[in-house]
Amino acid sequence: MAYKLGVDFVAAVIVGLIIGYWLDVWLNTAPLFLIVFILFGSAAGFLSVYRSTQKMTQAQTDESKNNEKDAPHA
Amino acid sequence: MHDPLHQFEIHPLIKIHWHGHDLSFTNASLFMLLATLSLCVFFMMGTRKLIPGYIQYIQETSFSFVNDLVKSTAGIEALTYTPYIFCLFLFIFAGNYLGLLPYSFTFTSHIIVTFTLAIFVFLATTLIGIIKHGSHFLRLFLPEGVPFFIAPFLMVIEFISYLSRPISLSIRLFANMVAGHTMIKIFAGFALVMASSSFAPSAIFPIIVNVGVLFFECLIAFLQAYVFTMLTCIYLNDTLNLH
Numbered sequence: 310m311a312y313k314l315g316v317d318f319v320a321a322v323i324v325g326l327i328i329g330y331w332l333d334v335w336l337n338t339a340p341l342f343l344i345v346f347i348l349f350g351s352a353a354g355f356l357s358v359y360r361s362t363q364k365m366t367q368a369q370t371d372e373s374k375n376n377e378k379d380a381p382h383a
Numbered sequence: 384m385h386d387p388l389h390q391f392e393i394h395p396l397i398k399i400h401w402h403g404h405d406l407s408f409t410n411a412s413l414f415m416l417l418a419t420l421s422l423c424v425f426f427m428m429g430t431r432k433l434i435p436g437y438i439q440y441i442q443e444t445s446f447s448f449v450n451d452l453v454k455s456t457a458g459i460e461a462l463t464y465t466p467y468i469f470c471l472f473l474f475i476f477a478g479n480y481l482g483l484l485p486y487s488f489t490f491t492s493h494i495i496v497t498f499t500l501a502i503f504v505f506l507a508t509t510l511i512g513i514i515k516h517g518s519h520f521l522r523l524f525l526p527e528g529v530p531f532f533i534a535p536f537l538m539v540i541e542f543i544s545y546l547s548r549p550i551s552l553s554i555r556l557f558a559n560m561v562a563g564h565t566m567i568k569i570f571a572g573f574a575l576v577m578a579s580s581s582f583a584p585s586a587i588f589p590i591i592v593n594v595g596v597l598f599f600e601c602l603i604a605f606l607q608a609y610v611f612t613m614l615t616c617i618y619l620n621d622t623l624n625l626h
Contacts, residue, residue, distance in 0.1 A: 313551075313610075316558070320551030324543050346543075349536075353543035 318354035325350015479604035512622030
């Protein structure tokens, strides 16, 4: 699942960029919202990467626990 | 001649112009049609027989593969949406594999195609969530127990993260397809250049690498169809079973 992380981060930044650019064009405030929303987009990217890694480590610990259970005790 | 991106060009095969809109039947449309038709033919071949043959076995295995994937990631309620997810999987799968044939066109290497598939998944999951949970659906953007003064920031961040789903879904499939096919073409170009050089037998090395890359592409073609399907199930799970 590692290949999921990079694209997730980039996609969130792109969405932030689009929203910021669109708000700037609408309200005529360039480049205020562009900068603010790129920062928000990066934060969203970090959030989704953090969540996926958490899920991955969760799955790994569950797996190792199951392996311990299955292994015969010495 | 060696342009590695030449294979992604769209040419109109039958020119159709209607009220100033270009609705031409292009090579992309042709391969979408081929993917759909080949799937239809394949799925009609094995069914309606008294004794199931190996084609029916492949069909049933592929269906239960997607069915189990939906059940294990999105829960038993999500099985209602299995037909759509199964079609999505087969369409991407057929497109990726048709693209590996020589002289063919990979329609999944165009972001507009993958984005259209992804935006339908996004709109569908959002609508399902709103219909099922009503206003409670907005809980997705604001987890419980968040301090009052961070809440607006967190809502914006969660909203952007939610909107980024169709984009990451479409970019992943499109980028993998473009990268793989460009790589194959570049190594083929190396082989051609080396064969015309003073030491022609050296062309065997890029050809060997290209065989490896092609095997890898066969894996990627399946893997990306699987990833698209699985992420659809994960998004469906997020909206069906709010935490």
